[in-house]
Amino acid sequence: MPKNNSRTVLALAEFQTSGDALHAAEKVRDAGYKRWDVHTPFPVHGMDDAMGLGQSHLGWIVFIMAATGCLGGFSMIMFMNGVNYPLIVGGKPAGAFLSMIPILFECTILLAGFGAVFGMLALNKLPQHHHPVFYSNRFEKCSDDHFYISIEADDPMFDPEKTADFLKSLTPSHLEIVEETVAPAPADKGGHHG
C-alpha cells in the first residue's frame, strides 16, 4: 500500500493526583483488562492491590538460584578439594565441610543476587527499547507531577470506542488515543513500525 497507515496502539488517561489514579486503577482492574499499566512519578502505596497484581514470582526464582548456588558450590569444592585433588589444609580432612561454609554462603548469595537482578529484569520485560506511551507528548509529565493509566490495544478486551468511553467514565484530566504510524517498507509486506 502506498500511503501511510496509522493504527491505535494505546489509550492513555491522565490523572492529577495519586488518589485519582489509584481509584481509577481499581476500576480498570475490575473491568477485567489484562494488558495495562499505571505510570506514576513515585511509588503509590496500595497500588499493587488496586492493580490486582498478585505476589511476584521473583522469590521463587531467587530461591531456586540460591539453592543452585549452594549445591553447585558444594559440588565444586567437594570435587576439587575432596575427590580430584584431595587437599589437606591446616590438618583438616580433605573436603572438610566447615571450611566450605563461607564459600557456600558466597556462592549462594552470588547466584541469589543474579537471580534477583536478572529475574526482576526478565519479569518486567526489561530491557525494552521502546514503548508506545512515549508517542504521547504529554507523557513526559509522568516523571514530574502527573499520573497515567495506559491500556494497550493488544489487550483482548480492547475496543477503540468502548475502551475510550470506559476511560472517560473514570474522569481523567485528559484522555489520549495513541496511534502509531505504519510505514510500508518498499519491498517487503511486513513493514517496520515507526
Next chain:
Amino acid sequence: MSATDTTVHTPDSYRLPTTGPWANAWKIALGIGVLGVALAALGWSMDSRRFAFSWLFAFMGVLTVGLGGIFFVFIQHLTASGWSVSVRRLGEFMLTGLPIMAILFLPVVPYTAELFEWDAHASHGDASHGDDNHGDGSHGDSGHGEGSAEAVNHGATHAVDKGVEQDHHTDASAPFHELHEELLAHKKPYLNKPFFLGRAAFYFLSWIALTLFFFVFSTRQDYSRDKSITALFQKASPAAAALFGITLTFAAFDWMMSMEPTWYSTIYGVYVFAGGAITSHAVVTLLALGLKKQGALGNVVHTEHFHDLGKMTFAFVVFWAYIAFSQLMLQWYASIPEEVAYYHQRWNVPGWKHVSLFLVLGHFLIPFLFMMSRNIKRRLSLLGVGSAWMLIMHMVDIYWFIMPNYDRSRFSPHWMDVACLLAVGGLYMTVVFAVMRRHSLVAVGDPRLSRAIHHVSG
C-alpha cells in the same frame, strides 16, 4: 483510613480483658512458679549441686528473654521506628520482670564453687566439694597419677567430668591440668567471688535502671501525651544501648563462659545477645497474638505488624547462625587445645553431639526455611508456631551453654531442669502479667501511634 484517624486512643482503650484466659494469667503463672519452686526445693534437698546447675540454666534462659526485651525497646527508639509503636508496650512489659530476676539470682550465690571452675579452684581445700563425686567415682583420679594431694583434691570434679575420655588420654591431660592451674591464678584478679558479686550487683542495677527509665516514662506518656518523652527516649537510647551491650556481654562472660574459665571467646556476648534478640521478637509476637485473639488490641496491631515481627525474628535467626558459626569456624580452624575443648565437650561427648546437631537444625536450618516465606509470616497461626518454636530452641541453646559443665563425661538431663524453668519462668511471668493488668497494652500517648496503625509492611 480517615475514619480511624479520628479514633481517640485513651489509656483505657486497650486493657487486659477482665474475663477470659488473660484475666487470671498472673495467677496461673504464679501457680506454675510456686509449683516449680516447690519441686526445685525438693530437688535441692536431694542434690544441691544439680539444683545449682538447673537453676542457673533456668535463670539464664529467662533472663536472656527479659534482656531481649530491653533490646527490643531501645532499638525502636534508636531507629525512631514508627511501625513498632503498636507493639512496643508489649516489649516494655517484658522488662518489668527483670527486677525480680535479681532475687532469683540469689540461689546461685552460695553455689559459685559448684558452678564455676575458678571458684572451685579458689576453694579447693573445701573437702565437701572435693568429695562430690555423684556416684561416678569409678573414674576417680586415675588421670592424675603424679598429682600432689592438692591437685588430686582439686581435680576431683575434673576427673569425674572428663571421665571416659581421660582413660585414653592420660598423657595429654596432665599438662592441661597444670596449664589450668596457672591460667586460673592469672585470671584471679577478675575471677574472684567478691568482684563477681559486685559485678552482678552492677548488672542488676543497670537493668533495673533501664527498666524504670523505659517503662515509667512510657506509661506516664499514656496520660500526658508529652512528645518530649519520645524525644528523651531517642536521645537516651544510644547510652542505653551501650550500657545494655556492656552489661549483657559481661554477664554472659561471668555467669556462663566462666564455668569453663580456661576457654574464651570474645564473640560470646554477641552470641547470647543474638538468642535474646530472637526470643524478644518471638515473645512480643506471642503476646500480641494472644492479646489480639481476645480482642484486647483492637485494630492497633494487625497483620502488617506481625509480618514485620516475623521478619525481625527471621533476621535474628540468621544473625544467630552467623555468630554461632563465626565462633565455631575460628576455633575449629585454629585448633588451639584450650579453645577446641569447648566444642570437644559438645561434640565428642555422647549425647551432646545430638544436642549440637539439634541446635544447627532446630535453631537455624528449619526455622530459616520455615520463616523465609512471606505467606507463613502473614499467616498468624504459623507465625505463632515459629515464634513458640524459637522460644523453646533458645532454652535448648542456653542448656547447651551450661549443662555440659555439670558432668563432662555424658549428657545428663534431669527433671530438676524443668522444675527450675517452671519456677523462674513462672515467677517472671507472674510479675509481667500482674503489671499488664495495671497499664494500657498500647503506648497510646506516643505521637506516632496513628502512623503505626496505618503501617503497611509490603
